[in-house]
Amino acid sequence: MNELDRILKQLRLNKPEIEDRESFKEDIMHKIGKKSRRLDYLFGWTEIVWLRRSLAIASAVIVILFLLQQIHVVSRIDQIEKRMLSFNTEIILEYQRENVIVNSVILRNQEATLLTDSINVSTYDLMNLIREYRDLQAKYERIVESQKDEESIPNKQKL
Amino acid sequence: MKRRVSLIFITLLMLIMSSCERPDALVINIVHSDGSVMRKIILTHTKDEFDLYDCSVPVDSTWNITREYDISEKGDTTYTLTAVKEFESVEGINNLYSYYEGSNPRMKRKAEFQKKFRWFNTIYRYTEHVGKAINGYPPEDFFNEEELQFFYMPDRLVEARLKEADSSQVKKNIIEPLEEKFEIWLGRSLVIAMIGKIEDTVSLNPDIDIDIKILQEKEEAIAESLLNSDLDEVHVMDSLLGKGYYESNSVLLDTVFSEIEKEFEVALNADKYMIQTVMPGQLIETNGYIDENGNVVWEVDGEVILSTDYDMFAESKERNTWAWIITGIFVLFVISGFIVKVFKR
Numbered sequence: 001m002n003e004l005d006r007i008l009k010q011l012r013l014n015k016p017e018i019e020d021r022e023s024f025k026e027d028i029m030h031k032i033g034k035k036s037r038r039l040d041y042l043f044g045w046t047e048i049v050w051l052r053r054s055l056a057i058a059s060a061v062i063v064i065l066f067l068l069q070q071i072h073v074v075s076r077i078d079q080i081e082k083r084m085l086s087f088n089t090e091i092i093l094e095y096q097r098e099n100v101i102v103n104s105v106i107l108r109n110q111e112a113t114l115l116t117d118s119i120n121v122s123t124y125d126l127m128n129l130i131r132e133y134r135d136l137q138a139k140y141e142r143i144v145e146s147q148k149d150e151e152s153i154p155n156k157q158k159l
Numbered sequence: 160m161k162r163r164v165s166l167i168f169i170t171l172l173m174l175i176m177s178s179c180e181r182p183d184a185l186v187i188n189i190v191h192s193d194g195s196v197m198r199k200i201i202l203t204h205t206k207d208e209f210d211l212y213d214c215s216v217p218v219d220s221t222w223n224i225t226r227e228y229d230i231s232e233k234g235d236t237t238y239t240l241t242a243v244k245e246f247e248s249v250e251g252i253n254n255l256y257s258y259y260e261g262s263n264p265r266m267k268r269k270a271e272f273q274k275k276f277r278w279f280n281t282i283y284r285y286t287e288h289v290g291k292a293i294n295g296y297p298p299e300d301f302f303n304e305e306e307l308q309f310f311y312m313p314d315r316l317v318e319a320r321l322k323e324a325d326s327s328q329v330k331k332n333i334i335e336p337l338e339e340k341f342e343i344w345l346g347r348s349l350v351i352a353m354i355g356k357i358e359d360t361v362s363l364n365p366d367i368d369i370d371i372k373i374l375q376e377k378e379e380a381i382a383e384s385l386l387n388s389d390l391d392e393v394h395v396m397d398s399l400l401g402k403g404y405y406e407s408n409s410v411l412l413d414t415v416f417s418e419i420e421k422e423f424e425v426a427l428n429a430d431k432y433m434i435q436t437v438m439p440g441q442l443i444e445t446n447g448y449i450d451e452n453g454n455v456v457w458e459v460d461g462e463v464i465l466s467t468d469y470d471m472f473a474e475s476k477e478r479n480t481w482a483w484i485i486t487g488i489f490v491l492f493v494i495s496g497f498i499v500k501v502f503k504r
Contacts (some may be wrong), residue, residue: 092433
């Protein structure tokens with residue numbers, strides 16, 4: 001049993017007498033009317049033609065502006081996607097470290113690059129050559145190290 | 160005074176100068192929405208000796224400095240110095256640029272920050288500007304879009320790009336034509352800058368009898384001769400403009416050559432460095448290269464500042480949530496008004 005049924009049941013049982021029927025009726029009508037008056041107050045502008053039109057135009061302009069701004073932003077973001085590359089700060093610093101080492105190797109023999117009878121090699125190729133050489137040297141050293149380890153392990157087992 | 164202008168030599172020198180014995184610098188700008196910038200400079204060197212006053216970018220001992228070293232797999236030791244400073248605005252950075260006397264003393268640099276309110280979004284724009292060395296041809300006049308991408312690309316990114324599967328195609332179709340055009344662009348830029356200076360002097364001194372039109376017509380031929388012949392500028396000028404041309408205008412030409420040489424040195428002696436910028440909000444436009452973390456990277460070297468102002472810019476946006484809510488409520492209110500009106504009828 002809900003609240004309303006409970007109230008109705010009570011009323012039926014008690015059969016209350018309404019003393020001032022008219023004022024009671026007016027009171028009820030006033031309370032019902034309040035809601036529609038509030039709505040009229042909030043949306044009263046819809047009855048004023050110039051205000052209604054102005055607000056409609058303002059809303060349309062805002063929506064159009066919003067759409068245009070978003071389209072512009074999205075197209076700019078699409079453009080910058082072409083400039084995205086696979087690297088990060090750590091890769092840059094790693095390259096920087098390698099670069100200063102390679103540069104120091106070039107500088108040790110800088111005069112040779114200025115001699116007239118020397119071969120002209122671009123800095124890029126020269127640095128690449130030194131980098132490749134250094135990689136090879138590191139690999140060679142690792143192989144030598146691993147061979148040494150392999151040789152020492154059986155000896156230990158024999159012992 | 161006779162000056163031997165060998166452009167190939169200059170080109171080579173320009174490349175060799177990049178490997179001078181100074182630390183490599185990476186400048187990191189963390190830009191905040193209020194316009195303040197946290198600047199971090201990472202210097203890498205093979206020695207544990209850092210001369211902060213001879214650095215490619217302004218930095219001094221008042222910065223928060225930390226040092227560390229790294230021993231690579233190959234057994235090489237490199238030393239890193241990290242200097243950090245918080246700037247309330249870009250004016251602080253510009254002040255440093257104005258007093259700077261390091262390895263790029265005549266480089267004209269400026270930082271700019273702009274904040275624009277656009278109702279739904281706030282747009283931030285950060286620019287690092289480097290002025291051009293000479294009044295030559297902009298690279299856009301000589302290189303196509305693809306070549307320009309590699310022209311401005313930092314060396315380390317070019318190298319990484321050339322390790323990808325299509326590297327031989329990239330080398331053949333982009334890098335090699337770029338290298339060929341580079342010499343022509345460099346030569347013609349120097350010659351047009353020289354003609355521009357002669358023109359300025361002649362316009363101020365009408366007594367000087369030099370026909371600028373003839374010089375302009377011969378501009379390409381002068382550049383070509385300087386590039387491909389073993390003649391010095393005296394013989395090049397005489398062979399193209401008539402015997403005794405140089406001698407009869409030697410005072411003016413010597414002055415112009417010396418001025419051009421001085422200006423050109425800004426690019427030639429440029430100590431290159433990298434700039435990385437972290438913007439507030441979402442990145443929407445840049446002329447730099449974007450890394451995996453959304454940071455923007457550029458490289459400043461002699462080539463990119465030779466004949467055109469280099470504006471390294473990044474633009475980002477931050478959504479104004481409150482503006483979205485207010486606008487949403489307003490639009491809903493207007494729509495509701497119309498609905499109520501329809502129902503009332």
